[in-house]
Amino acid sequence: xxxxKQNSPSLSVQEGRISILNCDYTNSMFDYFLWYKKYPxxxxxxxxxxxxxxxxxEDGRFTVFLNKSAKHLSLHIVPSQPGDxxxxxxxxxxxDTGTASKLTFGTGTRLQVTL
Amino acid sequence: xxxxxxxxxxxxxxxxxxxxxRCVPISNHLYFYWYRQILGQKVEFLVxxxxxxxxxxxxxxxxxxxxxxxDGSNFTLKIRSTxxxxxxxxxxxxxxxxxxxxxxFFGSGTQLSVL
Numbered sequence: 619x620x621x622x623k624q625n626s627p628s629l630s631v632q633e634g635r636i637s638i639l640n641c642d643y644t645n646s647m648f649d650y651f652l653w654y655k656k657y658p659x660x661x662x663x664x665x666x667x668x669x670x671x672x673x674x675x676e677d678g679r680f681t682v683f684l685n686k687s688a689k690h691l692s693l694h695i696v697p698s699q700p701g702d703x704x705x706x707x708x709x710x711x712x713x714d715t716g717t718a719s720k721l722t723f724g725t726g727t728r729l730q731v732t733l
Numbered sequence: 734x735x736x737x738x739x740x741x742x743x744x745x746x747x748x749x750x751x752x753x754x755r756c757v758p759i760s761n762h763l764y765f766y767w768y769r770q771i772l773g774q775k776v777e778f779l780v781x782x783x784x785x786x787x788x789x790x791x792x793x794x795x796x797x798x799x800x801x802x803x804d805g806s807n808f809t810l811k812i813r814s815t816x817x818x819x820x821x822x823x824x825x826x827x828x829x830x831x832x833x834x835x836x837x838f839f840g841s842g843t844q845l846s847v848l
Contacts, residue, residue: 661826719764721837
């Protein structure tokens, strides 16, 4: 049961250009969404989040957009840098747990930023 | 920056053996979690722990699994009798609080291989 889907397993972007990573979800009880970045041999690192009451959250080069009606969110990285090359996981939290307990993750998108 | 530390980084065991995976959460965090990622699959929630008891667990977390906070700093995951399908990367995480907008901090994981 894939409640959080990242349909692109990989993405290659040139340095300086915009990277757009997409995520779709099916559970309408999700009320909080997070993006994590993961380098090889490391754990996921929190990147940015958005509450379901917002449609945009920006932090430096990273912006997350949420379209609740489409159950879709996206992460924009601009400008992309070689150090951004990593696996990006979309994660969501459900209203019915109401706590920080349980994140539901997508399968990840591997971003490669080329010179 | 404070971090979640996990030991060992790799653990190889024979099927049927018991393993204990160890974690030291961030010192002022009160909520602790275990997640796992089977190779090629998504990161999956196993269990959350607060105030010396399990607050939530997934269906993966059956009677073969247990968690413990034996002292003020360590948080352990025990698998009583390992199966081949327990082979995965196990991530420990912690958070300060339980509010739904809390972010989780992950350790770098223990790669468990069951032979």
